Amino acid sequence: MKLISWNVNGLRACVNKGFIDYFNEADADIFCVQETKLQEGQICLEIGEEYEQFWNYAEKKGYSGTAVFTRIKPLSVRYGLEEDYEPEGRVITLEFESFYLVTVYTPNARRDLSRLELRLEWEERFRAYLLELDARKPVVVCGDLNVAHQEIDLKHPKPNLGNSGFTLEERGKMTQLLEAGFTDTFRHLNPELIDAYTWWSYMPKVRERNVGWRIDYFLVSDRLQPSIADAGIEPHITGSDHCPVTLTLTV
Numbered sequence: 001m002k003l004i005s006w007n008v009n010g011l012r013a014c015v016n017k018g019f020i021d022y023f024n025e026a027d028a029d030i031f032c033v034q035e036t037k038l039q040e041g042q043i044c045l046e047i048g049e050e051y052e053q054f055w056n057y058a059e060k061k062g063y064s065g066t067a068v069f070t071r072i073k074p075l076s077v078r079y080g081l082e083e084d085y086e087p088e089g090r091v092i093t094l095e096f097e098s099f100y101l102v103t104v105y106t107p108n109a110r111r112d113l114s115r116l117e118l119r120l121e122w123e124e125r126f127r128a129y130l131l132e133l134d135a136r137k138p139v140v141v142c143g144d145l146n147v148a149h150q151e152i153d154l155k156h157p158k159p160n161l162g163n164s165g166f167t168l169e170e171r172g173k174m175t176q177l178l179e180a181g182f183t184d185t186f187r188h189l190n191p192e193l194i195d196a197y198t199w200w201s202y203m204p205k206v207r208e209r210n211v212g213w214r215i216d217y218f219l220v221s222d223r224l225q226p227s228i229a230d231a232g233i234e235p236h237i238t239g240s241d242h243c244p245v246t247l248t249l250t251v
Contacts, residue, residue, distance in 0.1 A: 001072075001249045004028040005103065005142035007199075007216060007242035010037040011067070015045070017239035023047055026244070029071050032103035034144045036065035036089075045069075056080075058089035065089040066103050066143070072096060081129045091126075093133070098251050099224070100133045104143040109164040116169065119146075123173035131180060138221035140249070141182065144199075144242065145217050149174045149184070152194060153214040165215060177219070185218045185231035185247055196233055199242045210235075218247040227251045 004026055008014035011033060023031060024047075031051075039057050047053075051069040056079045058064040066089055074094040080086030094101045104126070109116040133139050147170045151157035160166045178184060190196065197212025206212075218231055230248040237243050 001030070001251060002026075002028045003030045003032070003101075003140065003142065003218065003247045003249070004244050005032045005034070005216060005218060005247075006237075006244040007034040007105070007144040007240060009035050009240040009242060011035075011045075012038060012043055014239040015043070018237075019239055020045075020047070022237055022239065022244070023069075026246075028246075030094075030101060031069045032092075032101075032142050033067050033069075034065075034103065034105035036067050037062050038065060054092055054094065056086060056089040056092050059087045063088070064105055066092050066105055068092050068094060068101070068103055070094065074101075081125055095137075099138045099140055099221075100136075102130065102133070102139060102141045102143075104141065104145070106144060106146040108146050109167065109170065111164055113164060113167070116164075116167065120169055120173060123170075123177070127173075127177050127180060130177070130182070134181060134221050138224045139182075139219075140221075140224070140247070141219040142217065142245070142247070144215060145174070146215055147171060147174050148213045148215055149178075149187075152192075153197075155195070155197070155211045155213075165213065181222050182219045183222050183225050183228070185220055185228050186214075186233065186245065188225065188228060189231050197235065198233055198245055202241055207238075207241075216242055216245045218245055220247075220249075224249065224251070 076095040078093040148154040198216035200207035200212040
């Protein structure tokens, strides 16, 4: 089973930069996107009748939003965490026979860290939600988690220490999540691989020089580790400031 996750940073813009070509070429069983930045009715995505489409729109126009396109019919679908509602459209959960799939666009702490407290509260809620699911069946989590976990996960760790996405607090929450029973699939297969990033600033020449951060992930419940066949990053796909991440499972 092939899964893909991509923060498209505006799906309509990404469609104009080759999204459909990549979608068709990738031929994923489940394809998740974050930061769709649109409302219901603003796009008609022609991706084939074999895919069911599930959308979670933010109330604020042009902001956040997630979607899942799946060939495999889910048993149930949920939007949000504690309630079946998420005003910023950040979470969709699909239940399949052998696992839950959760796609997420984690809140950014903002450059001035003005949303750091909110972010840390979110992390507590999100971890509790995943553990609730994990108590029933294994979980696959994907999306933009807005944190570079270790120094190996960004080009310039020292000058970025304390910046949004690389604060000790955010990194600590990621550690807590992994220690609660989840595996970072890419790092599991590539424990020492450097210069592997999923996001680059739009500043000139940054992406060309690969000055990036790895902030997009596929995590799985630890007991799914034997099912991890492959986990990759596709930096050559340039329709967004993020690139797709992939996971192949033998389930």
